[in-house]
Amino acid sequence: MDRVPVLAKWQPEILSLVRIATALIYFEFATAKLFGFPYVEMLASVEPFTLFWYAAIIELIGSPLLLVGLFTGPVALILSGEMAFAYFLIHGPQDFFPIRNGGIEAALFCFIFFYIAAAGPGAWSLDRLIMRRRSH
Template structure:
């Protein structure tokens, strides 16, 4: 197999792996904020309806949707925007460099989810399965 053939076989699968792992890690922020799991946030759980609470809802629900690959593109786009807002509201004011202001994860999530919103969920997803099922009904 040539490197190009290997890439064409594995790139879509690794997109699915990236989507799943990024979403599961993202969900941890939501479970921490909303459920106090695996530990309580340093400032305690956010009050319902606050900006941090809405962030937790997006992290938990959006992360779950992205992880299973259902409504992946819109969920990833919303998660990307939430991560960008988190970076600029909570990190950028502490300094220019993300490594210094604690915003590396927010910046990384922003761009990973933006890529997933553009590239799609990959073959191992509910969206891909539904698309294949729709296509097979019409052939």
């Protein structure tokens, strides 16, 4: 058995929940970097027009789009690339293992976004609503 049968029928809805929860959590990184909320000491001193600031802008725009499921594939692919870039630029050079280099979040976000880019937005999304309206 490769899937839990009772959950398999809910796969499109569960995919939407994963997309929504991931977008909400990711949005916190943008607001912490740009607005200091929630306050995280290591993210509180992001200088404007630096690499971290540009990353925060991508996160600030991409997270709400992902949250509502609009342009889901391209947005998720961009966010996945951002996290791969962050991992290999910031975390990877420190140590091979994510648990030791502080890159757990970057690695997980990268692969979650990559999966969403391939799997689509799920049942609850503006992308799906727009597709339905166009087909009618």
